[in-house]
Amino acid sequence: AQSVSQHNHHVILSEAASLELGCNYSYGGTVNLFWYVQYPGQHLQLLLKYFSGDPLVKGIKGFEAEFIKSKFSFNLRKPSVQWSDTAEYFCAVKAPGSQGNLIFGKGTKLSVKP
Amino acid sequence: DSGVTQTPKHLITATGQRVTLRCSPRSGDLSVYWYQQSLDQGLQFLIQYYNGEERAKGNILERFSAQQFPDLHSELNLSSLELGDSALYFCASSVNGEQFFGPGTRLTVL
Numbered sequence: 543a544q545s546v547s548q549h550n551h552h553v554i555l556s557e558a559a560s561l562e563l564g565c566n567y568s569y570g571g572t573v574n575l576f577w578y579v580q581y582p583g584q585h586l587q588l589l590l591k592y593f594s595g596d597p598l599v600k601g602i603k604g605f606e607a608e609f610i611k612s613k614f615s616f617n618l619r620k621p622s623v624q625w626s627d628t629a630e631y632f633c634a635v636k637a638p639g640s641q642g643n644l645i646f647g648k649g650t651k652l653s654v655k656p
Numbered sequence: 657d658s659g660v661t662q663t664p665k666h667l668i669t670a671t672g673q674r675v676t677l678r679c680s681p682r683s684g685d686l687s688v689y690w691y692q693q694s695l696d697q698g699l700q701f702l703i704q705y706y707n708g709e710e711r712a713k714g715n716i717l718e719r720f721s722a723q724q725f726p727d728l729h730s731e732l733n734l735s736s737l738e739l740g741d742s743a744l745y746f747c748a749s750s751v752n753g754e755q756f757f758g759p760g761t762r763l764t765v766l
Binding site (some may be wrong): 574576578584585586587588591593632634636640641642643644645646647648649 | 658687689691698699700701704706711712714746748750753754755756757758759760
């Protein structure tokens with residue numbers, strides 16, 4: 543079945559550690575890719591998106607993601623995390639031919655220890 | 657603040673009841689999407705409306721229905737509620753492929 547997979551359910555890091563969260567999708571063709579963040583008790587906020595062009599995408603709050611078409615991946619990275627990055631992170635795909643609705647991964651909970 | 661508003665913020669009801677969740681999209685956005693977030697299923701797309709017309713359906717149960725009104729606000733109607741319908745319900749509106757999410761309605765079915 544077509545899906546979006548996030549490899550890590552829960553990641554625990556210390557402040558200043560580097561972060562990489564994996565995301566793989568199984569849709570062929572042209573996809574639009576997104577990373578959303580959900581801080582505790584809050585709504586989803588867009589971190590970054592990829593539609594086309596440079597596969598290395600820079601988002602807000604120092605996050606970036608790399609689209610690797612051959613690997614069907616769109617991993618999220620941040621060189622140095624802060625305690626305030628503690629949140630849940632969702633990868634999402636707008637599949638080819640869809641009306642715009644997003645297919646979300648299960649999410650990765652990130653806990654950053656001060 | 658995304659500009660998308662949802663009411664109520666919390667809703668507690670009993671099994672078998674019916675509830676209505678309301679969403680107002682950002683000014684000018686014609687599309688409204690409804691999503692359900694639960695612990696076991698994650699974030700799932702339910703249904704999309706565009707300028708008053710249903711555009712796409714996802715994993716929406718027959719007990720659930722939605723509509724979008726001429727002023728573009730949308731309502732999600734959930735009926736014959738079951739314990740498993742307890743979840744966070746988000747709506748989103750979009751422009752240029754980017755979706756902006758509302759704060760959600762937390763539904764608890766007792």
